[in-house]
Amino acid sequence: MRLVLMLLALVALAGLALAAGRSWLGPVEVMQALFSGPEGVGRMLWSLRLPRLITGLVAGMCLGAAGLVFQTLLRNPLASPDVIGLTQCAAFGAVAALMAGLPPMAGAWLGAVSAIILLGWLAAHPREGLAPRAVVLQGLGLALLAGAGTEALILRAGDGNASMAMAWLTGTLNGAGWPEVGRALWLVPLLAPLFAARRILDRLELGDDLARSLGLRVGVLRAALGLLAALVAAGAVSLCGPLGFVALAAGPVSRWLARGRPDPFLAALVGAGFVTLADVLARGLAAAALLPTGLYTALIGAPILLVVLRRQMSDKSS
Amino acid sequence: MPFAVQDLTLRLGRTEVLHGLSFALPQGGITGIIGPNGCGKTTLLRCLAGLLPPESGSLHHAGQPVASLTHRDRARRIALMPQSAIAPPGLTVRQLVARGRTPWLRPFQPMTRADEAAVAGALDEVGLTPLADRAVESLSGGQRQRAWIALVLAQASGTLLLDEPLNFLDLPHQAGLVQMLRRLGESRSVVMILHDLTIAARLCDHVLALRDGRLVASGPPSEVLADGPLRETFGIGFDCLHLPGSGGPVVLPAGL
Numbered sequence: 001m002r003l004v005l006m007l008l009a010l011v012a013l014a015g016l017a018l019a020a021g022r023s024w025l026g027p028v029e030v031m032q033a034l035f036s037g038p039e040g041v042g043r044m045l046w047s048l049r050l051p052r053l054i055t056g057l058v059a060g061m062c063l064g065a066a067g068l069v070f071q072t073l074l075r076n077p078l079a080s081p082d083v084i085g086l087t088q089c090a091a092f093g094a095v096a097a098l099m100a101g102l103p104p105m106a107g108a109w110l111g112a113v114s115a116i117i118l119l120g121w122l123a124a125h126p127r128e129g130l131a132p133r134a135v136v137l138q139g140l141g142l143a144l145l146a147g148a149g150t151e152a153l154i155l156r157a158g159d160g161n162a163s164m165a166m167a168w169l170t171g172t173l174n175g176a177g178w179p180e181v182g183r184a185l186w187l188v189p190l191l192a193p194l195f196a197a198r199r200i201l202d203r204l205e206l207g208d209d210l211a212r213s214l215g216l217r218v219g220v221l222r223a224a225l226g227l228l229a230a231l232v233a234a235g236a237v238s239l240c241g242p243l244g245f246v247a248l249a250a251g252p253v254s255r256w257l258a259r260g261r262p263d264p265f266l267a268a269l270v271g272a273g274f275v276t277l278a279d280v281l282a283r284g285l286a287a288a289a290l291l292p293t294g295l296y297t298a299l300i301g302a303p304i305l306l307v308v309l310r311r312q313m314s315d316k317s318s
Numbered sequence: 319m320p321f322a323v324q325d326l327t328l329r330l331g332r333t334e335v336l337h338g339l340s341f342a343l344p345q346g347g348i349t350g351i352i353g354p355n356g357c358g359k360t361t362l363l364r365c366l367a368g369l370l371p372p373e374s375g376s377l378h379h380a381g382q383p384v385a386s387l388t389h390r391d392r393a394r395r396i397a398l399m400p401q402s403a404i405a406p407p408g409l410t411v412r413q414l415v416a417r418g419r420t421p422w423l424r425p426f427q428p429m430t431r432a433d434e435a436a437v438a439g440a441l442d443e444v445g446l447t448p449l450a451d452r453a454v455e456s457l458s459g460g461q462r463q464r465a466w467i468a469l470v471l472a473q474a475s476g477t478l479l480l481d482e483p484l485n486f487l488d489l490p491h492q493a494g495l496v497q498m499l500r501r502l503g504e505s506r507s508v509v510m511i512l513h514d515l516t517i518a519a520r521l522c523d524h525v526l527a528l529r530d531g532r533l534v535a536s537g538p539p540s541e542v543l544a545d546g547p548l549r550e551t552f553g554i555g556f557d558c559l560h561l562p563g564s565g566g567p568v569v570l571p572a573g574l
Contacts, residue, residue: 075404196426202406203420209400212369214473215393215421260408 002257006269010057013276017053018045020284047177055176056279056293057272058184059236060246064271065194065264066233067247068254072201072262073222073229074132080247081112081233084139087242088146089115090234095153095165105183105238112234115142116226130222171243171294173279180239187235190228194264197225201262243278243294245301246271253304274300320345320477320507321366326375328365334531335361338375341536347523348503350512350539354552358531359511360401363479366509367398379477393421397470398479405454411465412450415440418472440471444498460491464498471502478502480510484517496521515556519543519566527551543569 018034019025025033025045033042067080074084081087093111094104119142123134154165167174200221203211212218233247254267278296321343328336335358343349351359364370365377368384377384379395387395397418405414418440419433429437441447444464449457454465463483470478483499484492496517502508503523512518518525518539525542527534528551535547542548548556548569555572 199420199423199426203417205404205406206417207400207402207404209364209367209369209398210403210469212389213367213393213396213398213400214417215390217389260406 003266003269006257006266006273010269010273010276013273013280014053014057016284017056017276017280018049020280021049022283024284051178051181052173052176052279053276055180055184055239056173056275058181058187059173059239059243060250060272060275061191061268062187062232062236062271063243063246064250064254064274065191065268066229066236067249067271068251068262068264068267069194069197069201069225069229070247071251072205073226074135075205076132076136077252078248079132079136079139080251081230082242082244082247083143084119084136085142085146086112086115086139086230086233087237087247088143088150090230090237091169091242092146092150092153093234094238095150095169098165099153099157105186105235108234108238109231111146112230112237113227115146116230118142120223120226167292168241170292171241171297172292173240173275173282174292176240183235184239187232190232190235191268194225194228194232195268197221198263198265200225201264205262241292241294243275244298245304246274246297249301249304250274320379321509322376322378322381323366324376326365326377327373328361328370329373330361330370334373336365336372336531339533340375341526341533343507343509344524346503346505346507348499348521349507349509349524349526350518350522351509351526351528352512352515352518352542352551353528353534357528359528360481361531362526362528363398363481363509363511364400367396367479368392369398390421393473393475395475396477396479397473397475399466399470399481399483401481401485403466405462405465407455409454410451411446411454411457411468412437412441414454414465415446415450415468415472418469418474421473436474437472440468443471443502444468458491460487460495463487463491463495467498467502477507478509480508482511482513484512484514492517515543515548515569516567519569520564529553539566543567 015030018030030045033045036042038046070081070084071077071079089111090108093107097104097107119135119138120130122138123131150169154162157165200216203214203216204218208218250267250271254263254270255261257270258266274297275293278300279293281296282291282293324340326336326339327334339362351362353359361370365372368387371385384392416429416437419429419436422433423429441450444467446461446464446468449461454462457465467480467483484495487495499508500521522539524537525539526536527542527547534551535542544558545556557570557572558567560567
């Protein structure tokens with residue numbers, strides 16, 4: 001029921017995203033443009049708004065699902081990929097690749113996978129295995145390090161590349177065309193196993209020992225899900241930059257919708273809706289200001305983070 | 319025989335924690351593991367559950383090496399109630415207990431009627447049916463402990479491993495839970511870590527005494543819960559008082 005409502009809301013948002021822009025379209029005009037194909041009246045919609053919408057939806061799904069998966073694996077509502085440094089390492093990799101003339105998605109993947117291997121090594125406890133709390137703390141350090149590295153790259157790059165990298169680092173869907181959609185669709189098969197892991201994530205929440213005695217291969221599952229989530233999050237970063245707070249906020253919101261249970265598919269829908277809403281705001285309401293989408297995701301996401309922190313505190317004191 | 323252990327040695331990281339344990343547990347009934355803090359009781363229980371592979375030696379469950387079982391098969395035979403278990407916020411008692419059915423569920427399939435019946439039976443066995451739809455975090459300590467026990471009961475394995483099931487409970491709740499555990503031991507093999515030696519004397523059919531990762535004694539409570547083996551296990555003397563007409567001795571540290 002809630003899933004259906006969420007899907008309907010997402011369709012409505014998508015419609016709004018197609019209508020919004022410097023020139024607003026009415027519902028009839030949107031339908032006409034959609035069905036007339038890329039030639040004729042639909043040209044603007046087909047060449048600009050539609051690929052931008054699809055890229056944003058896929059990036060939002062990736063960030064939302066990855067956020068919930070990491071928060072659940074590490075049993076910490078704040079441990080999303082942008083807090084534990086994966087997003088920053090992916091951005092560093094993407095910027096480095098961009099400047100070396102290589103495909104940014106490969107760079108982002110390399111950055112995120114190195115980050116997750118490094119975190120696994122740094123946070124491994126010789127007797128108890130992986131310590132989730134240590135991952136979060138080490139990740140915070142890693143995020144600062146990668147952020148500094150990215151800035152150094154941009155400052156050294158000179159004007160031409162630097163302005164491009166700068167705009168991208170805030171997170172933007174400007175310039176998302178059909179080639180970006182093609183790259184985004186590469187990420188969809190990686191999302192499927194995350195969606196299928198709902199029951200596994202639910203059991204992992206009971207604690208490692210209990211999950212293992214219920215028959216789950218906790219170590220293998222945690223590594224595999226962590227790696228997949230890192231790949232989709234890095235892929236999203238390579239498409240439209242590190243859209244702030246999407247991964248962080250989608251987890252708690254989706255849990256609230258699912259009565260507290262982890263559901264990666266729902267988190268993906270929340271993330272997609274979140275990015276689409278931010279992009280509608282970026283293009284529709286303040287089109288003249290031309291602020292990047294990432295600014296609006298942060299503007300909506302930061303208050304959600306504050307509410308989650310506040311609720312966590314009151315949970316602990318009760 | 320639920321467990322047969324031969325020359326079992328186990329390492330955590332670089333430290334050897336269990337040194338050459340050998341014992342066999344009787345079929346059915348309740349086995350208590352006793353010993354001072356840090357002597358390796360929880361490690362032994364996790365090892366029996368198949369969660370920690372032995373460094374050397376052998377560990378058999380019902381005649382089969384535990385290491386040779388698939389994860390799912392092992393989960394259907396041996397259930398562990400660890401102390402580290404976390405109740406996710408908002409979960410009801412029935413939902414928590416239903417998690418115990420995990421090794422019996424088919425991938426991507428919902429619970430069957432048989433699963434529902436197993437959950438209802440487990441709730442009934444621990445007396446939580448009236449509270450089944452309450453949130454776990456709203457329960458008292460004793461009720462919560464019963465909910466965790468119901469989870470491992472729903473797992474429907476013939477062997478239950480319980481890590482300090484009587485911890486943090488007041489005396490009336492302890493007494494109620496002891497009655498319940500005694501009933502569980504009538505139809506299953508139960509291995510549990512206990513601190514209260516008087517309860518161990520009255521509840522257990524078999525007792526393992528550990529000190530510094532070595533087995534001090536293994537046998538019926540009448541043999542193990544006596545001054546000699548207890549002094550060797552804990553390093554202090556004990557008074558074992560036999561009251562007329564009661565199940566076992568009252569065991570107290572000497573001079574208390």
